[in-house]
Amino acid sequence: MGPEAVTSSVTGAAPLLEVRGVSKQYGGNYALEPIDLTIRAGSVHGFLGKNGAGKSTLVSIIAGQTKQTSGQIFFEGVDISSKTYAERKEMGIHLLPQHAEVLPELSVAENLLLPDFKGAGRGLIRFSKVNEYATSVLERYRLPFAAEAMAGTLTLHDQRRLSIARTLKDGGKLVMLDEPTASLGKQERRELFDWIRELNAAGQSFVFISHYNSEIREICDECAVLRDGVLVADALDPRVTSSEEISRLVTGVAHEEFVRDRQTDLQPLLEVHEARAPGFRGVSLSIGAGEILGLVGLPGSGAKEFARALGGLNPLEAGTVRLRGETVDLHRVASARKAGVCYMTDDxxxxxxxxxxxxxxxxxxxxxxxxxxxxxxxxxxxxxxxxxxxxxxxxxxxxxxxxxxxxxxxxxxxxxxxxxxxPQVVVFDEPTIGVDVGAKEEIHSLMDELTRQGAAVVVLTYDADEMCRIVDRAVAFSDGAVVTELAGDELTPDRVLSSISTQKVSS
Ligand SMILES: Nc1ncnc2c1ncn2[C@@H]1O[C@H](COP(=O)(O)OP(=O)(O)OP(=O)(O)O)[C@@H](O)[C@H]1O
Incomplete structure (x- = not known):
């Protein structure tokens, strides 16, 4: 633990996992300085920290995926420091990595069963059994897709939920989830928290990594904070530690949320007329020079499809787009960029x-x-x-x-x-996924700076609070069309959420 470590005692059960003097160096640089940390049996232990603080490195070492440079790890009193990833998994230590991927060419069922393929017969895979088992897992986690569907056909959100279910379904005594909520919508986050609560009540312990203080407060009963490879706080009770204090521990400085000075009555920069592409139709809107426009919509509503169309990733089938009055070609990424329109992907x-x-x-x-x-x-x-x-x-x-x-x-x-x-127009698709509080503010300020230089910014985010702090105006999509515009007093998190919750989603 670092010299300035803050500790508040949360009393409780016996240690499930003890990390003693564990460090990690890459080419002489410390990704993790020697740390001591205890995870209690039955707890949901949050890990917070800036980007690059060492959170993923630490869980990867605990899971046995990364070899530590020094130190030991004890699980239920047993030294597991030299055990392999598979041996630790067998003992009940499971990890959902930050970039848990599904294999797109395999079915949902095959992905769920990787790598153990339970349901296999003697040397042969019995697909009827595999699908039956997978269907029961999908039902348990209320996932709305078929066991036989190809994983690559699912949306990114659903691929994420599939990889979470794959980790949770195995049980295990300690389940470590590295930013599991990144790219999940509000409802999907709630469902994940319900699963964690149920499993925790049944005795499973968790490590939960997040950049959101609110999530740590909601789901964790204690938390640790890493900064630049040093453990600066441990065994904090997030429910009695203020959000400001946690943010200060994370970044090392007091930080203030960026709130945009909303702009109105700007000269049109980008004008879209009767645009149609897969996922939306009949979209006409104008974005001002120096404006930040938010796109609101559930997956499948057309908002993301429209954002991608602007970037040349979902070519228009009909309609026109003008930039400073000139028609522009957005049929390919290269032509959109050449015209001055850039899309920053969420993937x-x-x-x-x-x-x-x-x-x-x-x-x-x-x-x-x-x-x-x-x-x-x-x-x-x-x-x-x-x-x-x-x-x-x-x-x-x-x-x-x-x-x-x-x-x-x-x-x-x-x-x-x-x-x-x-670029003259930048389309940001969930730009703050996985970034720490400080970096989030940097990105928000940068969007603001772009608009002060005369560019227009379009942003898609599923975080209604973030949306209302950073945009001038928002348009809500439903069933492939623009249904509402929110501006001025109407642009509030509640209105954004209600515009989403009343949406129909095209299949
Ligand atoms: N294979 C590697 N080789 C060299 N450096 C690495 C390697 N893996 C991680 N690092 C470095 O270790 C440091 C800690 O990275 P880590 O991924 O643990 O941070 P993190 O806290 O999970 O950050 P984030 O919130 O951005 O995911 C970073 O500076 C990273 O560049």
């Missing part, structure tokens, strides 16, 4: 970044600076400095592969790569 793993390329190379994806036909390294360096001034990326150095960065820092690289196009 950085599959659409945004290339894990094996460096931070610097990812910042220039699709946008290499060249000189005499060769890559201009000097210009790349200048750009890195410029981006780093606006969003602080925690990497050992610019040549580090982006796949080695923490999730939140990958998100910042993605943001940087979009800014490299000097």
């Amino acid at each position: 950085r793993i599959h659409e945004g970044l290339v894990a094996d390329l460096s931070v610097m190379e990812n910042l220039h994806l699709g946008n290499w600076p060249t000189k005499s036909g060769l890559v201009d390294a000097a210009q790349m360096g200048t750009f890195y400095e410029r981006i780093h001034d606006r969003v602080v990326i925690r990497a050992w150095d610019p040549s580090q592969p982006v796949g080695e960065l923490s999730g939140g820092n990958q998100q910042k690289v993605l943001l940087g790569s979009v800014l490299g196009f000097d």
